[in-house]
Amino acid sequence: MRCVLFGAVFCGVSFLLNPALADPPTPPASSPPRDQPAWVAEIEAAVKVQKGRERKMYEEYAARGGKAKAPAEQDAVDKWAADAGEELKTTDRAAARALMPLLREHAADPQVYMGLAFATMHGGSDDREEAGALMGRHHLSNPIVLSWAQFGRGGGCDDFREPIIRGLLAERARTPKERALLQFALAVHLKEKAEVARMSDPSIARRYGRDFISKVRKRDAAKLEVEALGILDQLVAKQVPGELHRGVSIVERAKEEAYEVRHLAVGKKAPEVVGEDLDGRAMKLSDYRGKVAVLTFWHSRCGPCHVFARQELKLVARFAGRPFAAVGANVDEDRDAAKAVVEGLKLPWRSFWCGPKGNAGEVPRAWNVSGWPTVYVIDHAGVIRAKAVRGPELDGLLDELVKKAEADAPR
Known part of the structure; x- marks a missing residue:
């Protein structure tokens, strides 16, 4: 792995x-x-x-x-x-x-x-x-x-x-x-x-x-x-x-x-995602407008997804109280398998569940998901700013985008 x-x-x-x-x-x-x-x-x-x-x-x-x-x-x-x-x-x-x-x-x-x-x-x-x-x-x-x-x-x-x-x-x-x-x-x-x-x-x-x-x-x-x-x-x-x-x-x-x-190029408006989370509660991607969102498509058996989740945990802690959010989109066909990973890794953010079709479902297909983790960085205005970025590059980009979100926030 x-x-x-x-x-x-x-x-x-x-x-x-x-x-x-x-x-x-x-x-x-x-x-x-x-x-x-x-x-x-x-x-x-x-x-x-x-x-x-x-x-x-x-x-x-x-x-x-x-x-x-x-x-x-x-x-x-x-x-x-x-x-x-x-x-x-x-x-x-x-x-x-x-x-x-x-x-x-x-x-x-x-x-x-x-x-x-x-x-x-x-x-x-x-x-x-x-x-x-x-x-x-x-x-x-x-x-x-x-x-x-x-x-x-x-x-x-x-x-x-x-x-x-x-x-x-x-x-x-x-x-x-x-x-x-x-x-x-x-x-x-x-x-x-x-x-x-x-x-x-x-x-x-x-x-x-x-x-x-x-x-x-x-x-x-x-x-x-x-x-x-x-x-x-x-x-x-x-x-x-x-x-x-x-x-x-x-x-x-x-x-x-x-x-x-x-539809998915850097600089394009991110497509809306409407669905439910792993607990069956309704959620939308646009609910995070005003915050910089890291949207990650992941699978419970994807080792690199678990590694990336560790970085996301640090990001959530570092940007606590600031306009930032981690958002998951799980492609497991079995919702319980995904919930077990969330509980085991103690992930505090919500994940869309993409449904029983898994990666063949409507949402992954709309986002051209062909492997995991697939990562999109979306700014506070809902515009895609980066894809497939992780590690120090992600840290530097988020510093820039979160500061911009704070500067544009209504006073």
């Missing part, structure tokens, strides 16, 4: 590197093989060191988490993970920067792909952007590039994906399914960039870095959104065949993403 959270803390090997490096590279010998240039061995060694550092941190996190029992001990483990993640990020960026001269020199060589992939995911903003441009210029024929471009979730936090996807779409030798998958990936990517451009600094600075944020904010968020919607609507109108994943059609996902752009 805790390793799931650790994956959110450490942004190390991503879906881009996983296909390319499914098998760790063979450690280089003291002298490179006759058919392998020295620069290839140097890149492989750097990537191997990075993967080793990441693996060691995962193992240590699992060991520390297994020993932690009391909430204070668990908090200490989470703080260690956050600090270790920052340290890993710093060393990875330094390693990517050190590789850039080699990557530039051998940019067209197929063997350089591993190094370019490493730099695009672990370098600083400028290095990611340059490595991505080199990949797009020389390696569009690599099937791994096509694979991650099609199936990635868009990746609003990167500097390199958009030109690569556009480059792949510009090639005529794309099958209809490849083209549809690439168009979907581009639309989601543009949607995510538009949201980053509209989000407050405290909610994204640690995740994306100020250098990348400054670049994204030079883009016109409205135009990004319009292009994303145009692509999604076109996919739906054409009823393109094929599945995004097994059992999930491209058309259905395009509908969901278009709905999210129109």
Whole structure:
């Protein structure tokens, strides 16, 4: 359970590197093989060191988490993970920067792909952007590039994906399914960039870095959104065949993403939720107007939901007496299972019960809930200000929003 959270803390090997490096590279010998240039061995060694550092941190996190029992001990483990993640990020960026001269020199060589992939995911903003441009210029024929471009979730936090996807779409030798998958990936990517451009600094600075944020904010968020919607609507109108994943059609996902752009994007008014809580009492989301609300969709068997609830407990205590509220939306089909968790964790806030259909119920579908916890931050005026934000970023954002709610409160 805790390793799931650790994956959110450490942004190390991503879906881009996983296909390319499914098998760790063979450690280089003291002298490179006759058919392998020295620069290839140097890149492989750097990537191997990075993967080793990441693996060691995962193992240590699992060991520390297994020993932690009391909430204070668990908090200490989470703080260690956050600090270790920052340290890993710093060393990875330094390693990517050190590789850039080699990557530039051998940019067209197929063997350089591993190094370019490493730099695009672990370098600083400028290095990611340059490595991505080199990949797009020389390696569009690599099937791994096509694979991650099609199936990635868009990746609003990167500097390199958009030109690569556009480059792949510009090639005529794309099958209809490849083209549809690439168009979907581009639309989601543009949607995510538009949201980053509209989000407050405290909610994204640690995740994306100020250098990348400054670049994204030079883009016109409205135009990004319009292009994303145009692509999604076109996919739906054409009823393109094929599945995004097994059992999930491209058309259905395009509908969901278009709905999210129109109704659930940062800056949109939050949809009303009318229902009953876990005790059967009527409640509405608009009852919390005037307060900053953290709306969390959760399930009783979701480990990361329990971890996030611990942070919410601290937030409720820290903002006591101020315009702030935690609001749950439980997707258990069995209401009693949810009530048992609330009692066990001593959660003082109310949760909507989404009904016997669980995550397939009307409310989760209206909020595009596909995993747990799904978190929305809603300001005192009922406007969505952030999504999927937790940890220190959530703390900083709430400080900003609660102060604004207090300043706008009638005297």
